Amino acid sequence: MADGQSTNQPIIEIESISKFFGEFQALKNVSLNVNLGERVVICGPSGSGKSTLIRCINQLEHHETGEIQVDSVELDGSKDALNAIRANVGMVFQQFNLFPHLTVLENLSLGQIRARGKSKTEARELSMQYLERVRIPEQADKFPRQLSGGQQQRVAIARSLCMEPKILLFDEPTSALDPEMINEVLDVMVELAESGMTMICVTHEMGFARKVADTMVFMDHGEIVENCSPDKFFDQPDSQRCRDFLQKILHH
Amino acid sequence: MKKIIVLGALALLLSSCSGNWGWYVVDPTLPKGLINLKFLISGLYYTVLLSVTAILISVVVGLLVALPGLSPNKYLRGFNRVYVEIIRAIPILVLILWVYYGLPQISGYTISVFWAGVIALALSDSAFEAEIFRAGIQSIDKGQYEASHTISLNYVDTMRFIILPQAIRRILPALGNQLVYMLKMSSLVSVVGMQELTRKANELVVTEYRPLEIYTVLLLEYLALILVVSAIVRWFENKMNTDQR
Numbered sequence: 305m306a307d308g309q310s311t312n313q314p315i316i317e318i319e320s321i322s323k324f325f326g327e328f329q330a331l332k333n334v335s336l337n338v339n340l341g342e343r344v345v346i347c348g349p350s351g352s353g354k355s356t357l358i359r360c361i362n363q364l365e366h367h368e369t370g371e372i373q374v375d376s377v378e379l380d381g382s383k384d385a386l387n388a389i390r391a392n393v394g395m396v397f398q399q400f401n402l403f404p405h406l407t408v409l410e411n412l413s414l415g416q417i418r419a420r421g422k423s424k425t426e427a428r429e430l431s432m433q434y435l436e437r438v439r440i441p442e443q444a445d446k447f448p449r450q451l452s453g454g455q456q457q458r459v460a461i462a463r464s465l466c467m468e469p470k471i472l473l474f475d476e477p478t479s480a481l482d483p484e485m486i487n488e489v490l491d492v493m494v495e496l497a498e499s500g501m502t503m504i505c506v507t508h509e510m511g512f513a514r515k516v517a518d519t520m521v522f523m524d525h526g527e528i529v530e531n532c533s534p535d536k537f538f539d540q541p542d543s544q545r546c547r548d549f550l551q552k553i554l555h556h
Numbered sequence: 557m558k559k560i561i562v563l564g565a566l567a568l569l570l571s572s573c574s575g576n577w578g579w580y581v582v583d584p585t586l587p588k589g590l591i592n593l594k595f596l597i598s599g600l601y602y603t604v605l606l607s608v609t610a611i612l613i614s615v616v617v618g619l620l621v622a623l624p625g626l627s628p629n630k631y632l633r634g635f636n637r638v639y640v641e642i643i644r645a646i647p648i649l650v651l652i653l654w655v656y657y658g659l660p661q662i663s664g665y666t667i668s669v670f671w672a673g674v675i676a677l678a679l680s681d682s683a684f685e686a687e688i689f690r691a692g693i694q695s696i697d698k699g700q701y702e703a704s705h706t707i708s709l710n711y712v713d714t715m716r717f718i719i720l721p722q723a724i725r726r727i728l729p730a731l732g733n734q735l736v737y738m739l740k741m742s743s744l745v746s747v748v749g750m751q752e753l754t755r756k757a758n759e760l761v762v763t764e765y766r767p768l769e770i771y772t773v774l775l776l777e778y779l780a781l782i783l784v785v786s787a788i789v790r791w792f793e794n795k796m797n798t799d800q801r
Contacts, residue, residue, distance in 0.1 A: 364702055390708045401703035405721050414717060415707030460703075467707055 310342040310518045315471060315502055316361060321370030323356055323526075330356040331367065332526040338519075340470075343497050344504045345513040345534075348523035349549060354506040357523070358473045361504070362393040375470060391419075394464030398476040400456045402448040408435070408459050409444040412466045420467070427466075434462040438492050454485030458492055465496075472496070474505040508553055514538065522546045560780050581766040582773050592760055596773055599756035603781070606670065606752060607739045610677035614738075615731070617678065618685025623715070625690050636686065643683035649744050652676040656748045673745035681738055688730045692723035725796050732789035736782050743778075753777050 316338040323331040330353045338344055346354045359365040360372060363379060363386055372379040377388045403411050412431035416422045422430075435441040438458035440451075448456055457477055464472055474493065478486045490512050497503055497516035507513065513520060513534060520537035522530035522545075530537060530546045541547055582596070583589035625636030646654075656672035667675075696719050704714040724731075746755035757774040761767045 362706060364705060387708070390705065393706075395702075395706040397699060397703065399697075399699050401697075401699035403700065403703070403718055403722075405725070406717075415709060418713045418717065419708035419710075463703075463707065 311340045313340040314338070315340045315342075315375055316504075317371075317373040318357075318361070319371040319373075321360060321367040321372060323353075323360060323365060323367050330526050331360070333370070334523075334526070334528055335370075336521065336528060336531070338471075338502065338504060341500050341502055342518045343502075343516045344519045344521060345517040346504065346506045346521040346523060347508055347510075347513070347549070347553075348529075352523040353526040354523050355475050356526075358395075358475060358504055358506055361471075362389055362395055362473060364395075391467070392470045393473060394467055394469035394471070395473040395475065396457070396460050396464055396477045398479050400448070400453075400460045400480070402456055402460055402463070404448050407445050407447055408440075408451070411448070411459060412463050415463070415467050431462070431466055434465045435459075437465070437495075438462045439488075452485060453481045454488045457481065457485075457489045461489075461492055461496070471502045471504070474503065474507065476506050476508075478507065478509055510538075510550075510554060522549065524549070557780075557783065559783065560776060563776065563779070577769065578766050579769055581760075581764045581769050592764065592770075593773070595760060596753070596756050596770070596777065599751060599753035600777065600781070602670070602750060602752040603739065603742050606673050606677070606745060606750065607735070607742045610674045610681065610742070611735050611738050613674065613678035614681035614685050614734075617682035619689050621682060621686035622689035622693065625686065626693055636690075640683045640686055643679060646680065648676065648680045648741050649747065651680050652744055652748060655679075669745070669748050669750045672748060673742070673750050677738060677741060677745070680741075681734060684734055685731075688727050688734070689723070692727035692730075693719055695726055696722050728789065728793050728796065732786065732793075735785055735789065739782055739785060740778065 314337050316336070318334060318336040320333040320335050321331055322329065322333055332353075334353070334357060336344075336357070346357065348354050356365055360367045360379075361374065366381060367379075374389045375392050377385050379385050379389060402408075403414070406414065409428065409431055412434065413424070413427035416427040416430060417424060432441055432444065435444055438461055440455055440458055443451055443455060443459070448459065451459065461477075477493070478489050481489065486509070490509060493503075493505070493512065494516055503516075505512075505517075517534045520530065520532060520534050521528055522537070522541070522543075524545050529543050530541050532541070537546075538550070541550065580586055580589055582593045584593050621636055621639050624632035625640075627633055652673060655676045656667065656669065659672070659675075660666045700718055700722070701714060704718045709718065742752060743754040746752060746758060749755065753774060757770050761770050764770065
């Protein structure tokens with residue numbers, strides 16, 4: 305259950321955005337506000353636009369209509385806006401997307417050195433600090449392929465943290481993992497949530513959602529169908545679509 | 557190296573059972589033969605220098621031509637297409653003749669045989685390098701760009717630190733191929749008087765009139781050279797692969 309660290313200070317304001325892939329409309333007038341320190345979990349059937357929505361927040365996708373403001377910066381497609389949000393918004397991917405030709409430490413340090421202008425020693429120090437936080441400092445000099453999936457995803461989380469973002473986006477971070485590795489990643493995410501990080505997680509891990517979410521969002525066919533507290537979401541969601549979905553994923 | 561020895565032994569064996577061979581022209585135990593052999597081998601310097609200079613330039617130009625080909629901008633992609641299609645369509649020999657005899661008339665500068673050769677070979681090869689780079693870069697997963705985007709790397713850093721190191725590993729065999737191809741094509745520069753392996757052999761044939769033996773030596777020279785290059789490329793490939801583990 306949420307422990308009330310969320311503030312009333314809005315950090316992400318999404319105002320009726322739409323996104324098309326050719327003929328297909330991935331997002332239909334979606335609006336969502338997220339406060340500083342708020343933990344939002346987004347779920348919904350595949351193809352419902354969850355990933356597209358969070359990818360619009362860090363501009364991996366560009367919305368066609370509507371407005372997004374992140375930390376008071378209007379995402380208008382300009383280079384300045386792009387640089388501003390990239391600095392503030394980190395992302396963890398389903399497929400980890402670690403750099404296979406670099407060691408764990410290099411994966412973590414590269415952005416700090418090239419984009420933040422830190423020295424090698426400074427970068428190394430912070431990298432080790434975050435590696436300890438995700439509990440794999442001993443893997444620093446290994447290459448990603450030498451690690452298990454769960455370890456790789458933890459490295460990916462540490463890599464995002466090294467850029468010291470205000471907001472972290474998770475795009476189905478446990479979906480590519482073997483079942484026995486899911487918990488080690490979720491544990492790290494729970495810890496992060498407890499530390500007050502603003503998080504938006506696309507995930508179907510409902511146990512995790514119950515534990516950390518301040519807000520549950522249910523999407524279907526490119527629309528936000530449900531946007532409410534976890535209590536209401538799990539016990540008495542308004543829509544039939546949401547009830548059907550929950551029954552499907554919680555029913556075994 | 558074994559192959560060279562076997563081939564050499566075979567050639568010598570054949571010579572002993574046929575009256576048509578005259579190995580004396582390149583027999584290192586004879587004073588004249590040794591001089592001839594040294595003369596032939598002296599072409600190695602320019603063959604290697606020409607090929608290496610040309611390939612270095614063509615790799616850089618190839619990369620610079622490949623990158624616009626991957627751009628979302630259609631004019632940049634158009635530039636890439638036009639460059640590749642035009643350059644690829646010109647026979648290397650024709651390009652060598654054009655650069656050496658034709659280019660000075662437009663530019664007003666005379667050009668040395670060496671640089672004419674380098675320009676022609678590099679230009680011709682750059683179109684192929686561009687396509688190899690494009691294929692290599694396109695083979696890298698989209699997620700690598702996205703991860704790079706999220707850690708705030710700009711385009712140049714993304715290419716330099718993330719995409720190219722991975723792409724180059726994948727295209728090393730193809731780059732090795734081009735290097736071998738370039739070494740062989742450098743023989744064409746002999747037609748404008750470049751003092752490389754083929755030219756030396758041609759000149760010796762004119763004075764000695766022993767084409768069979770001299771061209772056999774020439775053939776073995778290229779074979780040896782290319783086997784060495786192949787070995788270096790292989791070694792490099794292995795090194796890069798082990799670095800990754």
